[in-house]
Amino acid sequence: NAGVTQTPKFRILKIGQSMTLQCTQDMNHNYMYWYRQDPGMGLKLIYYSVGAGITDKGEVPNGYNVSRSTTEDFPLRLELAAPSQTSVYFCASSPLGGQLDTEAFFGQGTRLTVV
Amino acid sequence: GNSVTQMEGPVTLSEEAFLTINCTYTATGYPSLFWYVQYPGEGLQLLLKATKADDKGSNKGFEATYRKETTSFHLEKGSVQVSDSAVYFCARNQGGKLIFGQGTELSVKP
Numbered sequence: 001n002a003g004v005t006q007t008p009k010f011r012i013l014k015i016g017q018s019m020t021l022q023c024t025q026d027m028n029h030n031y032m033y034w035y036r037q038d039p040g041m042g043l044k045l046i047y048y049s050v051g052a053g054i055t056d057k058g059e060v061p062n063g064y065n066v067s068r069s070t071t072e073d074f075p076l077r078l079e080l081a082a083p084s085q086t087s088v089y090f091c092a093s094s095p096l097g098g099q100l101d102t103e104a105f106f107g108q109g110t111r112l113t114v115v
Numbered sequence: 116g117n118s119v120t121q122m123e124g125p126v127t128l129s130e131e132a133f134l135t136i137n138c139t140y141t142a143t144g145y146p147s148l149f150w151y152v153q154y155p156g157e158g159l160q161l162l163l164k165a166t167k168a169d170d171k172g173s174n175k176g177f178e179a180t181y182r183k184e185t186t187s188f189h190l191e192k193g194s195v196q197v198s199d200s201a202v203y204f205c206a207r208n209q210g211g212k213l214i215f216g217q218g219t220e221l222s223v224k225p
Binding site: 033035043050058094103104107109 | 161215217218
């Protein structure tokens with residue numbers, strides 16, 4: 001049971017570099033999410049998607065881009081890495097995000113450091 | 116606005132102590148409420164949930180009751196174990212998105 005898989009687990013980037021954080025889920029979930037987790041700040045929603053071809057901004061979208069070409073994959077792109085993007089990134093999915101009691105399933109996270 | 120507020124951590128307890136982690140929310144209407152747990156080095160996983168007023172969610176000895184009158188969803192456990200050491204997040208559902216509190220780190224000592 002793979003669930004939500006994120007790669008890579010760790011990455012160090014130099015300022016100005018770009019990278020893509022990969023996320024894939026094998027549960028046929030419609031909704032997918034990207035969060036960042038900063039110490040003492042909880043999780044902040046970056047982007048989310050309600051289905052293939054549809055994405056929308058969350059609370060902190062600046063500096064990031066996403067795409068959703070398939071139900072399974074929801075990559076997060078950082079175009080010009082900045083130190084403020086040093087964080088732990090979590091991808092999540094849920095079967096019917098609009099339902100009142102839906103549960104989200106999380107990946108193991110990607111720890112990104114920008115130096 | 117719509118938000119979730121948790122008591123600040125870290126919380127340090129001895130094994131078998133009673134645990135309470137406070138959580139309050141602001142919202143228009145009655146959102147579903149959740150507690151998620153994050154063990155060291157892992158992603159978040161659902162601990163328990165409640166979907167309407169006076170509902171009680173429970174799992175692994177943890178409980179939380181949806182209190183409409185106080186807009187609260189406090190997490191409790193009667194006797195904590197070392198294995199309960201983790202970060203606990205309160206969350207609410209908002210239009211298909213989960214809005215999280217800042218997390219409370221719990222450390223249980225033998």
